[in-house]
Amino acid sequence: MNTNSTKANSTLPADSRTEFSTDPSYAAETNGGRDGAAIFAGANEHDHAVSGPSNFETALELEARQFAARSHASDGQGQRPVRVIVADLEFGYDRTRNGGYRTAEGKDAENDIRWPFHRVACACWFVLRFDPGYDVPVVETITVAANDEASEQEITVRLFAALELCPDALLATWAGEGKDLPVLRRVASEYGLLLPPQLLDLSPYARQRLDLCRAVAGRAAFPHLPEYAAAVGVPCKPSPSKQIGQLVECEVWDKVRDQCLADVLTTTVIGLRHLAAHGAIAIHPQRSLLVLADAAAKAMPASKFVSTRFSPWARGQVAGARLKGTVFRAA
Template identity: 60%
Template sequence: MNSFNDTANVTGMLADPVSTADESALAAALERDAAMFVSRPKSSGPEQHRPLRLIVCDFEYAYDRSAYAGYTVSEGKGGRTDLRWPFHRVAAASWMVLRFDPQADLPAIEECVVIANDEADEQGLVSRFFDALSQYPDAICTTWAGEFKDLAVLRKCAGELGLQLPHQLRDLNPYAYARLDLCQAVTGKAKPVHLPEYAMGTHIPCKPSPSKDIGPLVEKGKWLEVRDQCLADVLTTCVVALRHLHAQGVIACHPPRSLEVLAEAAGRAVPASRFVRNSFAPWSRDQVAASKLKGVVHRAE
């Protein structure tokens, strides 16, 4: 889940004081890692001939209301009134593995997965995602605002459930080279935004239901809808990644045709997805058609 859907969490996070020294350290880390990332395909030697892999992921959550109730009793009036990430349990997960080969026009989709609590418990979901990260050790774990909640929840799960963190999640630096938080990458020093905001502002299809409806869908066990929400966030984030990395000169694929590759892979992996069938696939075809137009286009007034 795009963590900025959790408005109370984000408001509290943004309100926390950050020292000038901390800001400077984070800025320096961001500049260093961004420079390393952008320079990767331009470097000389064997690195130039290696593929770039991304594992783009998203998660949806159930709420541990029983544990939260115990917390409110224990803390009384001094406790938080918003149910924050320590009480969030992973209820659905989706990820897509994209490989960008040198000189290739299109990405290769190596894996597209959507799973939820109707087929695995939290430990099963998290273990399978960790296995995917370990299977692709060179893959950059790519999220939208994952540094603000998703990765904290995954680390909490690892400790609580006795799991080993994949190397991509071990570095606590929010600008770690093994991860890419696109919310931070496209935002810079502007205020962070929700994924639906950015998607609508840049004309990318996004999740079929409002963000506030996802929690109730999980609690009602509407797993078909929950899966579609989770997959939609992954596809939207994939498009943001394609555009951002292409604009930065990191990848050289054909952006519109790459969208069709994403749509086809998602359709094969989740044929029941209404989001893919009704929104994402038609939009991707329109993007390809528009890219083939040449010359001046005259539109009817």
């Protein structure tokens, strides 16, 4: 289920992977040993202990960082497009092997069917390209594959091929470090597949990856995707989260595909906002939503989530951005 979108304009600094790394040790190493909290507070060894930047100073610093990002991206000398691959997986359960494990372990067995017994039932990934000097991304491909057309191994091979094709691409997920990526590594070892570059580093803060759940939370409690999306006003999940396992087992593949696509769309919006807020990209936030909506509609024209929720929301965001003053929206 691949599709190529019409080329759009976009931008991302070529070395932006280091700019939004969530690795605390990396931040300390590259900023004179200061931790992230000190950096964002504007603190250094010369600051007064009780003083901090004013709102005006903070705004100036933010504008300067955004200007630097735009200037860096617009410099055509030596700049190359940068890619981000946003991915999500849905799973079924290997109840046969889990039953054997429970029989062997008896009362010592885990109560839940944990990730080693989760099998890839559906996957979706977007390949986004950010071209120097442009303010919306190019959606190069959208892929959605499920078990009615491909096995777990075949789906994984296709995803790994996309990652191998763009070895410098950043792999973005929502909470992927907690289950999606361990499952992919299990599939690779079980079927003798070669891991793509993005999955080689086992650190949850690897520079080749961005787990947005961890990135937006920092040291706060990790939020669920629909929880965070509701808080920031982004459409999410056509079906409640806990229903997806039942949909997989009942082989309702149209709804499984729609759920997986919706998760990637929501994660992509959150990712673009996150990277823009950190000065890693300089995009037009509303027009970028239309690019995503158009590409998703072409990839899955039967998607009810795209046609009834995401596309109307994206158009509303663009219309609202053109208005001046307070914009009141229906609850």
